[in-house]
Amino acid sequence: MSLDTSLDAERLLDWFAETARDLPWRRPECTAWGVLVSEIMLQQTPVARVEPIWHEWLARWPTPSAMAKASQGDVLRAWGKLGYPRRALRLHAAAQAIAGQHGDVVPSDVDTLLALPGIGAYTARAVAAFAYGQKCPVVDTNVRRVVARAVHGAGDAGPPSTAKDMRDVEALLPDERAAVYSAALMELGALVCTARAPKCADCPVFDTCAWQRNGRPAYDGPAKAVQKFAGTDRQVRGLLLDVLRGTTEPVAKARLDVVWSDAGQRDRCLHSLLTDGLVEQTDDGRFALPGEHTAGETAETAVGDPGPGERVPGEPLASGR
DNA sequence: GACCCGTGGCC
DNA sequence: TGGCCAAGGGT
Incomplete structure (x- = not known):
């Protein structure tokens, strides 16, 4: 039995049975x-x-x-x-x-x-x-938002707090069909109780929602940090990796140099990809995705300034693909 | 707890 | 157009 009726299990389970998306990993035959x-x-x-x-x-x-x-x-x-x-x-x-x-x-x-x-x-x-039908608190961003609104009457969830978030959800879980209830909670957040423009008219727990009862107050917590992407190392790493994904053969560094003009940032990113194990350097100094072209140990050699001694073979003759 | 890690679509 | 968002995890 759920202790809080703002997310009544029966209503949620009924709604889920009717409107849940038919996602392949939810099918009974999925392992x-x-x-x-x-x-x-x-x-x-x-x-x-x-x-x-x-x-x-x-x-x-x-x-x-x-x-x-x-x-x-x-x-x-x-x-x-x-x-x-x-x-x-x-x-x-x-x-x-x-x-x-x-x-x-x-x-x-x-x-x-x-x-x-x-x-x-x-x-x-x-x-x-x-996968195993267990009763345990499954807390993702959707669930945190649903609980923040329906239970706590807030406009949105504050910063994550794993221990508290799990306690909140644990208290909601019904004894029967808890796993389906967990899926329903997530589905409600994904389809109805969305971050922007929630579809409250379609909500199965509209009349017990604490946020409605509170007059739908705006979110008043700390501003959520939005990550930049353009110009960051994440973008550059993505561009470098995209080159290597598109080839089977290792590529010369020159092939990677063309994806970003800032050489310092480029080399820093290439080095971090090597450190993360997302890229490997072959014995002849070229670069590839890991685990395919390194017979021996992978030297995490310098990829910085093209010094006089560095082996940088020319462009592969067959730049196939 | 702050910060880093890809990518693309939407309003 | 660009901020915002998307079933987080690791350090």
Whole structure:
């Protein structure tokens, strides 16, 4: 039984049954691995961009052990432009851990999930709930906003506070069908109780919503920091990686130099990509996605100022692709 | 807790 | 046009 009737379980479950999107990772035949892949891809990335890639991934790598055998470069290429490619590397590492240490079965225990790379407080509980039907607080940005409004009567959620957010949601979870309720809470935030222009006329809990009762006050918390993108290292790293995604053969540094005019920033970004393991340098000084062209150890050699001694081969003759 | 990490679509 | 937003995680 939920203690707070502002998000009544019966209403929410009924609404969810009627209007929930038919997403592939919600289908009964979807494996726990499919759920895990979806949750990683959906981190900070909209459903519409994830769906086609998710289908490709599950067809190509239907189990953790299947993905574990793939190279990092293949995984990064398949990730495409979903963004935050470190997620792909961590998912690949998680697949190897699951294949090697968990009998190729995605763990169902929250603490075991938390120990895997790329799986944090949200994703661990999302997998436990959506793949294994467990009752545990699944708190994402949608849920935080729904609770802030419907329960606390605020215009929006304040800064995240994992412990408090989870306590809030824990108190709402019904004993029966808690996992479906968790999905419904997220769906409500995604489709109705949206950040901008919420569709309150379509809301199943409109008449018990504390925000309505409060006269729909505006958000009064601290301003949310909006990240810049244009001109940042994130943009430059993305441009560099995009070159390497488009080739199978390692590329000369000159091929990377053309994507950004500021040489200092360019080299800093290339170096950080090497440090992050998203790029590797071959023995002849060219650059490639990791795990495909490095027979020996990967030298994280200087990529800074083109000094006299640096090996910088000319443009590949066949700039195929 | 602050800051960093991609990418694209929408109003 | 550009700020804002999108199922976060790691350091």
